[in-house]
Amino acid sequence: MSKNKLKNEKPESKQPKGTTPNPDILKKDKEPEVKVKELVKDERTHKVLGVFFLLLSLYCFIAFTSYLFTWEEDQDKIFHYSTKELLFGDVKVDNLLGRLGAYVSHNFFFYGVGIAAYLFCYFFFIIGVNFIVGRRVFRVWRNIKYILFGLLYISMSMSFIAGGNNFPWGGALGDALDKWTSGFIGKTGTALLLLVIGFSWLIWKFNFSFKWPEKKIKPPKPVPAPAPVPVAAAGTAAAAAPVAPQKNEQARKNGLREEGGILQTPINEEIEEEDLPPLQLVEKEELPIPPAHAAFMPPVPAPVIVPEAPAQWQSDLIRTEEEEMEDPGPLLYIEETEDTASVLQPKKKDKGGEVTFEIKSTYQDTEEDIEVVAPVMPLEPVDPFDPSLDLRDYKFPTLDLLENHSADKVIVQDTTELEKNKNQIIDTLKNYDISIQKISATVGPTVTLYEIVPAAGVRISRIKNLEDDIALSLSALGIRIIAPIPGKGTIGIEVPNVKKSIVSLKHLLASEKFQTSTMDLPIAIGKKIDNENFIADLAKMPHLLMAGATGQGKSVGINTLLVSLLYKKHPSQLKFVLVDPKKVELSLYKLIEKHFLAKLPGEDDAIITDTKKVIHTLNALCIEMDLRYDLLKEAGTRNIREYNAKFTQRRLNPLKGHRYLPFIVLVVDEFADLIMTAGKEVEMPIARLAQLARAVGIHLIIATQRPSVNIITGTIKANFPARIAFKVSSKIDSRTILDIGGAEQLIGQGDMLVSFNGELVRLQCAFVDTPEVESVAEFIGNQKGYPDAFLLPEYVDDKDPDGRELSIADRDPLFEEAAQVIVSTQQGSTSLLQRRMKLGYNRAGRLMDQLEAAGIVGPNMGSKAREVMVKTDSELQEILNNLL
C-alpha cells in the first residue's frame, strides 16, 4: 500500500466485504488540511529553523575565519568579476566555503562592519539555540541591543586603531563613523570617547569594586576569634564593625556621612584610623532600630542606607545582644539592582558584641541566567524571613499550666435517667396523638439530645408547640426543641443533664484538632452536644459578638478564646488590644504586655479602661487598618496572608515601610458600658473596623451583658456574622443577639449558642479558671519580651485641646520638607509623610500637628487624610517665610 500514515489509521481490512463504505471512514482518508498557522506553531518547524540558524552561524564563522587568511587573494577576484560571474561563473577562490563564502565574508567585512561581523555569528547562534530548545534561552531583544552596540563600537574602534591597514578591520561602517567623529572632535577626542564608552560599558556590566588599599587598623584589644565565615570577594569590610549607631551625630562620628537626610557609609573615602571608632549600637530614645536594621549601617563599601524605620517594625525586631551573639540572624532584605542582587547578611558575632557584614553577590543577571534559570531558581535560595526570630527563645505555654476540671470524659448518664426521659417524651407526645417511629439519645456535657423521627403525617409545628409541655412532663428547665435538625430530617429535643460535666480548656487544647490546626487564629470554644470539639478560626469569623446575662460565662468565654490563641501563636504573630471598662476582668493579661499587647504610644497601661482612651485606641486601630491597606495595595496583595507570605519571602522592602503584620485582636469586655458613655464615637470606629478590617488581619471580639437593641445596633449586628449567646433572660434578648429565640432556654454556666456560618450550634463553653489564666500569663510574662508593647499609630483628637497647642518655636527640623511634600502632593496624610520621609508614626504625627498649627493642613479627620489648605508652592513659601 502506498498510502501515507494518516490514511492508515483505520485499516481497510476492518471494512466488511460487500458493504457500502462508511462515509466517516472515507472522510478521514482525505488528505489532512495543513494550515500555515499550525505549521508556524509546530514544534518541528522550530527545530528545523533552529538547525538552520545554527548551521548558518557555523557557516558564517568558518567563512569569516577563512576570509581572515584569504582576503587578499579573494578580494581581487570579487572586485574583478561581477556578482553574477563570481557566484555562478567558474571563478576559483581560496575561501574554505567557496565563492559564496568569499562573497558573503567580503560583504560583511568590507562593506559592512569589519571584524565585528562575528557578532552576526553570535546572533544566528542564539536564534538557533532558542528555536531548537523551544524556549527563550537567550533574550533576543536584549542581545540585539548588545549586538547593535557592539557593531557600532567595535567597527568604529577597529577603524580608529587600524585605519591605515589594508584589511577592513572596521569595515565601511567603522570607517565612516571614525571619519565623522575624528573630524568632529579630533583624533584625541575620538580616542577618549571610545575609552569612556568602553570603560562605562565594562563598569556597568561587571561593576568592579575600586578599592583603595586600606590601612590595617589595629584592633583595640584582641577579641576571641569568631566562627569562620566565608568572605565574599565583593566588598567586605576589612575590620569587623560593631553594630550601628543610631543618632546622626554619632553616625557621623562613626564615619557615616549624611546625604539628603540619609546616612550613608563613605564610598572610596580614606578614613583615618583615629577617625573610625568602632561603631556602637546606641539605643534610640524613641525609635530604636533593631539589629536587623542596624545591619545596614556598618562600613561596608557599598552605599548602605540607614533610614528611620517604622516604630512597629523596630519594636518587632529588637533583639538582645546575647541573641545577636549566638545567631547571625536572618538574612536581610535582598537589594536587587538591574544586574545583581545582593544579600546583606550579618556574620556571626564575636563576644564583644561586634558584628560584621558581607554583601554577597548572589546573582549575575546575564541573559542566560534570566532566561534559563529564572523561572526555576530566580535567586540563590534565601532563608525566608522569620518574624519569630526576635524572640526565638520564646516558649509556648505548656498544657500542664492548665487544669483538668473533670475526668474529661462525658459522664455517661444513668441509663435509667436516659430511659426515664425517653419514655417521658414518648408519653407526652402520645398524649397529643403524636406517634414516633424512632428515638435516639446523644449525651453531651451539659445536655442530652433526644432525636425523634415522627410517624408519617405528623406536622413538625405541633411538636414545636409542645416545648413547654414536654419540659413540664420532664420537670426540667432549659429544654430546647430543634424542629427539624438541619440536615438530619429528625426533631431534636435537648434535655439538660442532671449531672453536668465541665469541659476543660486543657482537653480541647490537647486535642489533635487543635494541635494540628493550621488556622490563622484558632480558637477552642467548646464542645458540641455530640462531644465534638468546636474549634474555629477567628480570622474567618471574622469578628465575634458575645452576649449573655451576667454570670452566665462570658468572662470565662473570653479567657477561653484568649488562652487558646496564646497557646497557638507566637508574640510576633499576634497582638491583643484589650478594652476592659470593668477594670478587673482582663487585668491578668497585663503580664504579657511586652509580648502580646498593643497600646497607644505614650500610654503606661496597655489594658484600656478609660472611655476616652478607648475612643483614641479605636481610631488608632482605624489608622492602622488604613496603613495596612496602603501596604497591601503597594505590595499588590489582597489580604494579610498574601502580604505576610510575600514579606517573609523577602519580596517586600522594609525600607519602603513594609513590615511583617501581626494579627490584631481587639477584645472589648463590656461593650454596653462604652456605648452608654460614648455612643456613636465608639460605635462608628467599631463598625468601620468590623466592615473593613478583616482583610488586614484585625479582628474584633465584643462582649456585652446587655443585649438590647440600643447596644447591639443594626450596624453592629450587620458586621458581626458570628455571634455567641450565653443564657439571656428573655426571648427578645435572644433575638437581639441571634435573630432567633433559644438563648433564654440555656442553662447558664457556659451553656451557649453559637451562630456561625448560618448554623446555630449549642455548645458547652470550655472552662478555664482565673488561676490557670494567671499561670499562663506568668509563664509568658516571665520570658523575654519586646522592649515595649506593640505600638499603635498615634491618634490626635482635634477636640482635645492638649493635642493642638503646639509651639511654632519647637518645630521639627523636617517641618519644611514635610510641608513641601504635603503641598506638592496635595494629600494631608500622615502615612504619606511616613512613607516619603521614612519617619516613625510619632514623628510624622507630630509634624502633621505642626503643619496644622501653621495652617498648612486642616484638622484631623479621623482616619481620612487632612485637607491641604495651601495649594501652591509660592503660597507655602510665603507662609514659611512668615514663620521664620
Ligand SMILES: Nc1ncnc2c1ncn2[C@@H]1O[C@H](COP(=O)(O)OP(=O)(O)OP(=O)(O)O)[C@@H](O)[C@H]1O
Ligand atoms: N464554661 C463553663 N463551664 C463551667 N462553669 C462555668 C463556665 N463558664 C462560667 N462558669 C461558671 O459561671 C461563673 C460565672 O462565669 P463568668 O464570670 O464568666 O460570668 P460572666 O457572664 O462573665 O459574668 P459577669 O458578666 O458578671 O462578669 C463562673 O465563676 C463559673 O463558675
